[in-house]
Amino acid sequence: MYKNLYDDSVLVREYINGKEVALEFLVKKHQQRIFSFIYSKVQDRDVAEDVFQDTFIKVIKTLKKGSYNEEGKFLPWVMRIAHNLVIDHFRKNNRMPMFNNSDDFDIFSILSDDALNAEKRIIKEQILSDVRCLIEELPEEQKEVLKMRMYMDMSFNEISESTGVSINTALGRMRYALINLRKVIEKNKIILIS
Known part of the structure; x- marks a missing residue:
């Protein structure tokens, strides 16, 4: 149904319009890059997995609220969320x-x-x-x-x-x-x- 040819913006729109599978494609498309970024900062696989999951929980909440307006720049937006959650992790650990x-x-x-x-x-x-x-x-x-x-x-x-x-x-x-x-x-x- 969806191919890698689909733009992030198309997949985001599909997900917002109720097609849950579109989010699956977005996650699969970017998961290696986002996880590697998080892991490079926290240097711990378990922590990286937690931050990765928290990142997409925040992505889902934002998309469902209709607050997303990144004009087709989905990956940089998700990376900012991941970065902020990494900072939060370090703040919690002083x-x-x-x-x-x-x-x-x-x-x-x-x-x-x-x-x-x-x-x-x-x-x-x-x-x-x-x-x-x-x-x-x-x-x-x-x-x-x-x-x-x-x-x-x-x-x-x-x-x-x-x-x-x-x-x-x-x-x-x-x-x-x-x-x-x-x-x-x-x-x-x-x-x-x-």
């Missing part, structure tokens, strides 16, 4: 993973796996919140690429496919996003140290 950026400007290295005392944890959470706010100020195209790369661990090839632009355009958007973040940080004299 440790945050380290996200490394290959550029020499690495605002994401402020995250640490070390056990933190309460004061340091509060400071780091505030810094993370500030960084998220700064990212939201970026132009939409730059923000989208930066989030896919840093928070969803997508390769530039995957970003290119997902956004429908060339790899060079995706790389350029990432570069300008980092340059613009650096400018805002320097302009506002924000100190990103732990």
Whole structure:
């Protein structure tokens, strides 16, 4: 009935219209990629399976409520949900993973796996919140690429496919996003140290 040729947007629409099997196809189509992403962050198969299941529970609830409006960008949306659930997992266990950026400007290295005392944890959470706010100020195209790369661990090839632009355009958007973040940080004299 359904083939891999079906777009995610078609499958999502079919599922919303009551065809449960469409969700099965969506899960099968993306499960390897989503599970691998989750596992790469949590490094524990049982935890990864739990987060994977929680991800799709949240996907189902959102779709059933009619709150989904990602305009055909199903995978990046699911990856954001998975990423947020991974963060929730680390928060519950009082440790945050380290996200490394290959550029020499690495605002994401402020995250640490070390056990933190309460004061340091509060400071780091505030810094993370500030960084998220700064990212939201970026132009939409730059923000989208930066989030896919840093928070969803997508390769530039995957970003290119997902956004429908060339790899060079995706790389350029990432570069300008980092340059613009650096400018805002320097302009506002924000100190990103732990």
